[in-house]
Amino acid sequence: MSVLPAPLAPTRPAFLTRTTPAARLVAGTAWLVAAIVTLDPIVPARLFLAAIVALWLWSGLPLRRIPARLAPLGFAILSLTVFSILLSSANGDRSLATMAQIGPARITGPAISAGLAIGLRVVVIALTTLLVFGPSDPTRMADSLVQQWHVPDRFAYGTLAALRVAPFMAGDWATIGAARRLRGLAPRGPVARVREAGGRLLVMLVSAIRRAERLALAMDARGFDSGVRRTHFRELRTNWRDWLTIVLSFAVAAAALFVAR
Amino acid sequence: MTEATTGRPLTAVSPPSIEATDLSWTYAGRSRPAIEGLTFRLEAGRVLLVLGPSGSGKSTLARALAGLVPHVVPGRWQGGLRVGGLEVAETPARLLGERIGLVFQDPDSQLVMSRVDDEVAFGLENRAWPRPEMVSGVREALAQAGLSGFEQRSTVTLSGGEKQRLAIADVLAARPGLLVLDEPTANLDPPGMYAVFERLAILARRREHTIVLIEHRLEAALPLADEVLLLDDEGHQLAFAPAGAVGREAVELLERSGAWVPRAWRGAQPAASGAVEPAVERAASGGRAIEAGALLLEAADVRVEYPADESGKRVALDGVSVSVRAGERVALVGPNGAGKSSLLFAMAGLLRPADGTVRLRALPRDGEAAEPMRDPSRLSARELAARIGLVFQDPELGFVAGTARDEVSASARAIGGRDGTSARAPDEQGTDGVLASFGLGHLATEIPFRLSQGEQRRLSLAALALRPPAVLLLDEPTFGLDRRGTEAVLALLDERRTAGQAQVLATHDPRLLPACDRVVALDRGRVVFDGSPDAFLAAPPYAPASPWRDGVALGRPAGSDPAAIPRRGAR
Amino acid sequence: MNAFPASRHSAELFRWRTVDIVVVALLAVAFGVVFWAWGTYVWAWGSFLGPQTESLLTGVWLLPAVVCPLIVRRPGAALFGELVAAVVSALLGSYWGLDTLLSGLLQGAGAEVVFFVTMYRAWNPAVAILAAAGAGIGEATHDLIVSYPGIDYAGRAAIGAAEIVSAIVVVGIGGWLLVRALRQTGALQTFPSGA
Numbered sequence A: 001m002s003v004l005p006a007p008l009a010p011t012r013p014a015f016l017t018r019t020t021p022a023a024r025l026v027a028g029t030a031w032l033v034a035a036i037v038t039l040d041p042i043v044p045a046r047l048f049l050a051a052i053v054a055l056w057l058w059s060g061l062p063l064r065r066i067p068a069r070l071a072p073l074g075f076a077i078l079s080l081t082v083f084s085i086l087l088s089s090a091n092g093d094r095s096l097a098t099m100a101q102i103g104p105a106r107i108t109g110p111a112i113s114a115g116l117a118i119g120l121r122v123v124v125i126a127l128t129t130l131l132v133f134g135p136s137d138p139t140r141m142a143d144s145l146v147q148q149w150h151v152p153d154r155f156a157y158g159t160l161a162a163l164r165v166a167p168f169m170a171g172d173w174a175t176i177g178a179a180r181r182l183r184g185l186a187p188r189g190p191v192a193r194v195r196e197a198g199g200r201l202l203v204m205l206v207s208a209i210r211r212a213e214r215l216a217l218a219m220d221a222r223g224f225d226s227g228v229r230r231t232h233f234r235e236l237r238t239n240w241r242d243w244l245t246i247v248l249s250f251a252v253a254a255a256a257l258f259v260a261r
Numbered sequence B: 001m002t003e004a005t006t007g008r009p010l011t012a013v014s015p016p017s018i019e020a021t022d023l024s025w026t027y028a029g030r031s032r033p034a035i036e037g038l039t040f041r042l043e044a045g046r047v048l049l050v051l052g053p054s055g056s057g058k059s060t061l062a063r064a065l066a067g068l069v070p071h072v073v074p075g076r077w078q079g080g081l082r083v084g085g086l087e088v089a090e091t092p093a094r095l096l097g098e099r100i101g102l103v104f105q106d107p108d109s110q111l112v113m114s115r116v117d118d119e120v121a122f123g124l125e126n127r128a129w130p131r132p133e134m135v136s137g138v139r140e141a142l143a144q145a146g147l148s149g150f151e152q153r154s155t156v157t158l159s160g161g162e163k164q165r166l167a168i169a170d171v172l173a174a175r176p177g178l179l180v181l182d183e184p185t186a187n188l189d190p191p192g193m194y195a196v197f198e199r200l201a202i203l204a205r206r207r208e209h210t211i212v213l214i215e216h217r218l219e220a221a222l223p224l225a226d227e228v229l230l231l232d233d234e235g236h237q238l239a240f241a242p243a244g245a246v247g248r249e250a251v252e253l254l255e256r257s258g259a260w261v262p263r264a265w266r267g268a269q270p271a272a273s274g275a276v277e278p279a280v281e282r283a284a285s286g287g288r289a290i291e292a293g294a295l296l297l298e299a300a301d302v303r304v305e306y307p308a309d310e311s312g313k314r315v316a317l318d319g320v321s322v323s324v325r326a327g328e329r330v331a332l333v334g335p336n337g338a339g340k341s342s343l344l345f346a347m348a349g350l351l352r353p354a355d356g357t358v359r360l361r362a363l364p365r366d367g368e369a370a371e372p373m374r375d376p377s378r379l380s381a382r383e384l385a386a387r388i389g390l391v392f393q394d395p396e397l398g399f400v401a402g403t404a405r406d407e408v409s410a411s412a413r414a415i416g417g418r419d420g421t422s423a424r425a426p427d428e429q430g431t432d433g434v435l436a437s438f439g440l441g442h443l444a445t446e447i448p449f450r451l452s453q454g455e456q457r458r459l460s461l462a463a464l465a466l467r468p469p470a471v472l473l474l475d476e477p478t479f480g481l482d483r484r485g486t487e488a489v490l491a492l493l494d495e496r497r498t499a500g501q502a503q504v505l506a507t508h509d510p511r512l513l514p515a516c517d518r519v520v521a522l523d524r525g526r527v528v529f530d531g532s533p534d535a536f537l538a539a540p541p542y543a544p545a546s547p548w549r550d551g552v553a554l555g556r557p558a559g560s561d562p563a564a565i566p567r568r569g570a571r
Numbered sequence C: 001m002n003a004f005p006a007s008r009h010s011a012e013l014f015r016w017r018t019v020d021i022v023v024v025a026l027l028a029v030a031f032g033v034v035f036w037a038w039g040t041y042v043w044a045w046g047s048f049l050g051p052q053t054e055s056l057l058t059g060v061w062l063l064p065a066v067v068c069p070l071i072v073r074r075p076g077a078a079l080f081g082e083l084v085a086a087v088v089s090a091l092l093g094s095y096w097g098l099d100t101l102l103s104g105l106l107q108g109a110g111a112e113v114v115f116f117v118t119m120y121r122a123w124n125p126a127v128a129i130l131a132a133a134g135a136g137i138g139e140a141t142h143d144l145i146v147s148y149p150g151i152d153y154a155g156r157a158a159i160g161a162a163e164i165v166s167a168i169v170v171v172g173i174g175g176w177l178l179v180r181a182l183r184q185t186g187a188l189q190t191f192p193s194g195a
Ligand SMILES: Nc1ncnc2c1ncn2[C@@H]1O[C@H](COP(=O)(O)OP(=O)(O)OP(=O)(O)O)[C@@H](O)[C@H]1O
Pocket: B027, B028, B030, B034, B052, B053, B054, B055, B056, B057, B058, B059, B060, B061, B073, B451, B452, B453, B454, B480
């Protein structure tokens, strides 16, 4: 029934699965920033290589499932790259040599390189996200944010509880649609279709609110709002792997940015 | 106090007494109180069974005992409720929460974390248990609930019964003095239900907990109870008495309010004239106009798989073949997780089988050749709706209209008059007649989402009444319903079956089996039995079989003459 | 202990109940799922229409920034809702991933500023539209820096304008209508917005 992709969970123990999520967030942010700050394609290209190596050697993720998972990305990269090239401000600069001429559009070298940079940037962001979120589940992420960064635990675990329900909601969406179909509701024409989708969305949101109310009640019944300082069943501490990950990722980001070609 | 603030585990919480004095509660936005004028005193360490029809305020009382009412839920509180000497309305919810464990009606709504061990630990973390004690506490609680080895499982993939046992483990882990259980076995298979009642019996005997139990399986629950509290449909107290000495008058009032009443009580006092016989008996004695006829639905070699998770791909159904004929009612039984819901979904074309086929067709009319069997996923919505209907476990997901009245007429309006069937557009009278027959007449203009759980379930059935499909699939149709609701459901089903409708009921409720023509039993995704209810009850195809046999017997009066057991055809 | 008092004290206003936290988080999760589906199935195709047209589709990302505060009426709801929705779509494998956190932060902040200016007291359509515009400005700021840095100024102005218009229509008007529809189902009874 589920329309969501199965989670991409590590299939073997690896270096990154033993780092804490907070540390990976810091490390990943360094790459994100490095990928965003320049329009030089060489920077994201270097980060891309680094990300591939890290995924391959240290993430523990099932590598064969990654390409299928990222496939929809292809469209976005293609369109972002093409339009960034076509609409680049560098194309208006008469001092630059024309690399190609498509109808009225003149394309310059810097426009092409900026377009490539933007396309590669998206790939790097996607892979970095996998490296940050992939090696551990959301529970570890919440544990980590609460224990290491002192994020307010009611918000962190409230969100986590809501996340648990996410697969249900995707199921709900399918079930609601099926239920309406089984009741003979088959919208004809665009207006009816939009109304039907709206009705379906409304039922899903109502069911989400109901679930949230009952969940909150159950959490309060188990002392969630007690004001006592919570203890932790799964303890997380910043370890040497975290520091190594952070230092290495910053070094890679710096190298990608500043090492001359 | 100090314990509470430093949050050390309260290993030796003594069981509290409960004292209500003229207690009333009105939910914000409601004009009538949900409970009114409750006055009783339950001694420490005793077991209280709360009985009343749907909407009588049983769950509301449970919430009040845990302090959720009035501290979390908005509304108006009157009178007093003391738990272990603490006045609930004046004690912070967190202090109450440390003494009270609450298990809710619906397992899905009370699980918080994604993994089983985290889930049990959640309540202990909130109570600031030190880590080593949490680790052993989690292990013990899971063992007590029969879930050892489930530590790493994702809670999403548990079946309904497994979830409910997990919810009980959650509560036991914190070792509360007061245990409040709101229909804890509603979703359990007979062995699971047995395990829970056995567990409760041990807890009750030890007298280390005061226990408040809300339960529809009265024959199993009554022997555990020291005291009973009877509520009527307006939330008034009918009686508070020792379980063995409930006055005849109170029983009659309870009976009239539409609640389930233990047979032992009715047996002891011959029912007053007009008192309602159990719905099942009536269903069983009603004759049928036509015998099982044309084949309407056929599932052949169906295999259903769910996507892989950490513990591998789940095969929910493996080579299941079931056929259903016109005018036939089939009960679908099996342990939690056997694949009953999955089979219903596949039959309705909502789950595409990985292997095998599902075919169905409309009810052939007199003198016409039957149409060919067709794949449900190839039918248009209108064709499908005329052929098959599914009542989901969660009725809310199926609502399509803004008022109860429109909800009932929606299907008929959508299919009405098309594809050659003899449908009329529904008139308001017909619609309101349907609502009234389900006891929903006064709610015609209400918004479906605002109805109580039992009312929603009845509405979801009423919605299929005007344009009945040829095959009706029902997932736990009587779950959470009181006697009156169950009767309404069975009366409707009887009427439809007489008209040739085929019905498939997935159920854990043994009271329904004698009212069915056939039982199909599933186990781990395979059909292990397909035959008459009598044959099923004589030799349940499960090992050990005794919980199934005795589990069914729990629906009968204790020690009664087996010949008196309601059976189809036995008059 | 009573139903919602007509006016709430500020201490009470700032204290989120568990139900407020979970409802905002869950709605955000629902939106996160929608984001993921939108990003995967709609946006990816829409992006072939070019940045300006595609920018008209971006309003959907901003729904939590307005819908969540309109329902629970608590300070921080816009920011919290957008962040959770972003985290969820990142967890589901939206290819923008980490970057959605950044844009979520900016969008939430843009709407939050508007609600802050009203002191969390006004919840009418005008405020909803202003908050939507605020969120749209946050979104445009992010996109012009991260996604379209190379495009000429006229192009970028058009993109920014398209995003803000989209925000106002989809989120300001659409979001307000959505909350009204939810209230009519009786689902918001436990919140100040449903009383
Ligand atoms: N959160 C709520 N807000 C408003 N009304 C409510 C709420 N919860 C319950 N009610 C109403 O209060 C009354 C008592 O409900 P309650 O859930 O306590 O009944 P119950 O005896 O547990 O019924 P059932 O057997 O169906 O579970 C019903 O009329 C119900 O509609």
